[in-house]
Amino acid sequence: MSATPSTKPAASDTADNRDAPTRCRILEAATALYAEHGFDNVSLRQITRAAGVNLASVNYHFGSKDNLAAEVIASRVNPINRQRLDLLTSAEQLTDGEPVPLKAIVRAFLSPMFSFVASDPEAGPMNLKLMGRCMSQRDLPMSEASLPLFREVTRRYPDAVKRTLPDLPVEVIQWRMLFSVGVVAHAMLHADLLNRITGGASSRLDPDTVMQQAVDFCTAGLRASWQPD
Amino acid sequence: MSATPSTKPAASDTADNRDAPTRCRILEAATALYAEHGFDNVSLRQITRAAGVNLASVNYHFGSKDNLAAEVIASRVNPINRQRLDLLTSAEQLTDGEPVPLKAIVRAFLSPMFSFVASDPEAGPMNLKLMGRCMSQRDLPMSEASLPLFREVTRRYPDAVKRTLPDLPVEVIQWRMLFSVGVVAHAMLHADLLNRITGGASSRLDPDTVMQQAVDFCTAGLRASWQPD
DNA sequence: GTCTATAGGGGGATAGAC
DNA sequence: GTCTATCCCCCTATAGAC
Numbered sequence: 393m394s395a396t397p398s399t400k401p402a403a404s405d406t407a408d409n410r411d412a413p414t415r416c417r418i419l420e421a422a423t424a425l426y427a428e429h430g431f432d433n434v435s436l437r438q439i440t441r442a443a444g445v446n447l448a449s450v451n452y453h454f455g456s457k458d459n460l461a462a463e464v465i466a467s468r469v470n471p472i473n474r475q476r477l478d479l480l481t482s483a484e485q486l487t488d489g490e491p492v493p494l495k496a497i498v499r500a501f502l503s504p505m506f507s508f509v510a511s512d513p514e515a516g517p518m519n520l521k522l523m524g525r526c527m528s529q530r531d532l533p534m535s536e537a538s539l540p541l542f543r544e545v546t547r548r549y550p551d552a553v554k555r556t557l558p559d560l561p562v563e564v565i566q567w568r569m570l571f572s573v574g575v576v577a578h579a580m581l582h583a584d585l586l587n588r589i590t591g592g593a594s595s596r597l598d599p600d601t602v603m604q605q606a607v608d609f610c611t612a613g614l615r616a617s618w619q620p621d
Numbered sequence: 622m623s624a625t626p627s628t629k630p631a632a633s634d635t636a637d638n639r640d641a642p643t644r645c646r647i648l649e650a651a652t653a654l655y656a657e658h659g660f661d662n663v664s665l666r667q668i669t670r671a672a673g674v675n676l677a678s679v680n681y682h683f684g685s686k687d688n689l690a691a692e693v694i695a696s697r698v699n700p701i702n703r704q705r706l707d708l709l710t711s712a713e714q715l716t717d718g719e720p721v722p723l724k725a726i727v728r729a730f731l732s733p734m735f736s737f738v739a740s741d742p743e744a745g746p747m748n749l750k751l752m753g754r755c756m757s758q759r760d761l762p763m764s765e766a767s768l769p770l771f772r773e774v775t776r777r778y779p780d781a782v783k784r785t786l787p788d789l790p791v792e793v794i795q796w797r798m799l800f801s802v803g804v805v806a807h808a809m810l811h812a813d814l815l816n817r818i819t820g821g822a823s824s825r826l827d828p829d830t831v832m833q834q835a836v837d838f839c840t841a842g843l844r845a846s847w848q849p850d
Numbered sequence: 851g852t853c854t855a856t857a858g859g860g861g862g863a864t865a866g867a868c
Numbered sequence: 869g870t871c872t873a874t875c876c877c878c879c880t881a882t883a884g885a886c
Binding site: 643674675676677678681682 | 851852853854
């Protein structure tokens, strides 16, 4: 009945691990290394070295290397999908049965992906890269809690768009929503490269500006006219 | 002076290796494995096993594992960038000094990415995935011939768009072109997943259809109105 | 050009002491 | 909970015979 768990702690999204400093340090070190080198190019030894903990502690706290990666990924992806669903619910309540304006749908869908980035100015670039890697990688280790959230997002958002743009076929809506994820994923993954290529003088890396640009681009793309064959 | 090189053959894009079956077999096996498992998750042993050649032959023909990956990547990326430049040149000659219509620019930019996919119906899905991996991966091993092509593409295309949409700031154009790459990259990388999620009945995986959709989406996105802050 | 054999290093996981 | 030590695997690259 103690406040601190006496058994192996369960996976959680909230990272309230103040009483388990090693576990927390492992998560932080793994997060930074995954962002920098990609999920496939980081060894347990790199992680434990960076965290200043013992090699065996990863297997004790997470069970396996894959479980550690799954927890890092879930800590970023699950809150985003929950926020997407909350924002869409709010928008639908505001319009009171009427179709939600397209731009509001797109903003509710894309803006949660930037919430981690804006929260911390120091860790911003790292979070940007990590989010990009999460979204543009196939076959990521996925925790159990992630799948139902994904399914609900992929169900409710096309429905909302369909109510706003009733003439657009559902398959086209689904493709265009996939396109929209690609817009943000690719921008996050290569944001620093664009700055380097273009000289970096004028194009600031301000996440809010990028998000505005992405929302404008995707809203226009979703609204593009469509002619049946 | 013989037709067949007597020394270690140099890297080439055209894959005219009929006289060197092992080298060609290695390239083919590596291509398929990279598409299936990603560039970071394939060992030389897997490649040589699948190709039915000796382990040491990779180092003999390519020098190192990274050089092999670089050649596979260049064999896909370089022709695309060359075709992009050729198509833009053709379009500019057609309009004879006038700005090129936006949709023609977007099509010249995106359609080469689909040329490998459409060419072979059997290897289509593999080429789709490989192209997606090429575009949505950071820090790929790059051959020397790739960089100048990339630079010319990133110079000429924003210029062309600027002539067609003179009111759009260059930085915004660059962001939106990066968005457009993300659209295609993400769609290619996850095309099969979308089919599985949506049931796969109605949304055909026809590459031409997807390309049309991507062109429409990106053209509308590039044309989106933009208000200065 | 192709092969065998091996060097030499890093990988994930775990047993068992504390 | 934490640590050391170790097992056993797979990896890339290369030397040297054919």
